[in-house]
Amino acid sequence: MPRGTYRHHDPHDGTPLGTERFQCAPGPTGWRYVSGVAGPDGTDSGSVDLTIDTRGRPVRLELRAGGWQVRGAALNGVTWVRMAARTGEGAEERNAPARAFTGPSPAFLVATARLLRLPEPGAHARVRLITFAPPALAARTATERWTLTGRDVHTSDGAELTVDTYLIDDLDTGERRTAHLAGDVVLSAPGIELADLDAPPSAFPQDPAEPQDPDAAADVMTEE
Known part of the structure; x- marks a missing residue:
């Protein structure tokens, strides 16, 4: 079970934004990621609790930041549902024709990669997501194109580590970023630095032999 710390910083000027102490693990029914987020001064500023099923769909998400949940x-x-974290006031349920959630936590990069499962370098797909931005956790729709640009196998102490490199294009803003993932750990991405890791990344099990989810057709599109 990997445990570690991510450092967050402004991807443009490098200003420290805080840390995220996490643990995560795959299981027979999916993958779970839990973290506590701290500001630059070390004070508690939120948390992330995300569980996805074996096909990468969000079974449960709970975010906390800025007095919101x-x-x-x-x-x-x-x-x-977005509400005041302490009182539950202002609870409002919303729905959108998207495939999953995203946000600044590295958990969402792992979850989206698992959802898309691009098979080999050169493969790419487009996905519609709902993104939440702290501190207000306001929601907006984002459409991203993910391209698997590289897959490298590194050997250390007799163990193999596969590192996937993704090019991620935000089709709404034109922003482009590159992320490097090893199993269920993000090694690096804009604004994200893996500061320490207590155990090696976990590899996801091989994909189950299941038919394609028909609901995915409209929002996860593999492009030719």
């Missing part, structure tokens, strides 16, 4: 899951697309 979001709970969500894949239901008729994706459904979520």
Whole structure:
């Protein structure tokens, strides 16, 4: 079970934005990621709790930041409720025809990669996501194109580590970023640095022999 710390910083000027202490693990029914987020001064500033199923769909999401809380899951697309964290006031349920959630936590990079499962370098797909931005956890729709640009196998102490490199294009803003993932750990991405890791990344099990989810056709599109 990997445990470690990510450092967050502004991808443009390098200003420190805080840290995220995490643990994650795959299991027979999917993958779970739990983290506590701290500001640059070390004070608690939120948390992330994400569970996905074996096909990468969000079974349970709970975010906390800035006095707000979001709970969500894949239901008729994706459904979520945003409310005041302490009192539950202002709870409002919303729904959107998207495939999953995203945000600044590295958990979402791992979850989206698992959802798309690009088979080999050169493969790419487009996906519609709902993104939440702290501190207000306001939601917006984002459409991204993911391209698997490289897959490298590194050997250390007799163990193999496969590192996938993704080029991620935000089709709404034109922003482009590159992320390097090894199993269920993000090695690096814009604004994200893996500061320490207590155990090697976990490899996801081989894909189950299941038919394609028909609901994915509209929002996860493998491009020729």
